Amino acid sequence: MTAQNAIARKAITGARIFDGQTWHAGKALLVEDGIVSGIVGHGGLPENTELVDVNGQLLVPGFIDLQVNGGGGVMLNHRQDVDGIRTICAAHARFGTTALLPTLITDTFDIRQRTVEAGLQAKAQRVPGFLGLHLEGPHLSVARKGAHDPALIRPMDAADLEALLACKGAFDAMMITVAPENTTVEQVASLSAAGFIISIGHTDTGYATVAAYADAGARTVTHLFNAMSPLGHREPGVVGAALDRGDLYAGIIADGFHVDPVSMGVALRAKAGPGRIFIVTDAMSTIGSDQTGFMLNGRDIFRKDGRLTLADGTLAGADIDMLSSVHFAHEKLGLPLDEAIRMASAYPADAMRIEARKGRLLPGLDADFVILTETLDMVSTWIGGACVFEA
């Protein structure tokens, strides 16, 4: 065996390891060529293994964030190049995120095409943490526009569909948020069949329509409760459909401002499976930066007391990172730590159908993990067995 091969095998020791299902004490995470090869007792370590002692901390699956508009002072809507994507991924790695979908908020056809080009470059350059893209809009409902510019919201036409289908297979994962008001069930069926994860969001539609779109292949619901028809007593709305349909997954923003903790708890208890509710940050450029505000589609967004708002008070994305969201789910919602971590790792992987590669620390999966203190403070972030951030 050459020295190089020896270095390619690492054992991360001295941590309590959560593999996404079970905690393991007194064992090591064995990593070969960036892939988990097992969780083994110290007697079971092969020769020529580099030992990395993390000194009595927690080792948990890296966080997967399917909705990230920006970070490190960069908004994807403002900057479509590989360095912008690299900055966003690096900003979120500081908070335990090991895979994310840079997310384009409603914008023009040209900006969307430039975003796809930048994403292709990020993939070619293997930017650490870049998983694929999330296109949130522009085919949404003006009635539930949130912070999206209504002047840019429009129906999906044949050119849009063709441009989207041209991205088939281009990324490890790609999510597209659409509203039935501006996207046909046939369009959703053809995009789903092509492997895109279609998410229903920013829509005022009712239960029956969501059910029809889910039947056509829609897989997730975008930021549950926000910018959608609520659960009513005679019309279950998008919220009711998301909870009732076991085949739907749903993202949720866990900052305590977008959704009241009581409503989050009710939703978590009511959710029919196997689909699950997973955490997204919906983070903007402010994460990992000292920005006090920024612009979006020519409008001012203000940052204050953990919120981001337009001048009229409309929430405009979130000012929260993934680790803080896990804290919130564990401490404010009272979820067991295992479950809070799964909502940020295993469940988004399942939702994106990448569970054979990411989301858990099982043999054959990417060695993407986070080292945390016992009080859940950041120690380090690892992507593909390489440390990308140390606190």
Ligand SMILES: [Zn+2]
């Ligand atoms: Zn949104």
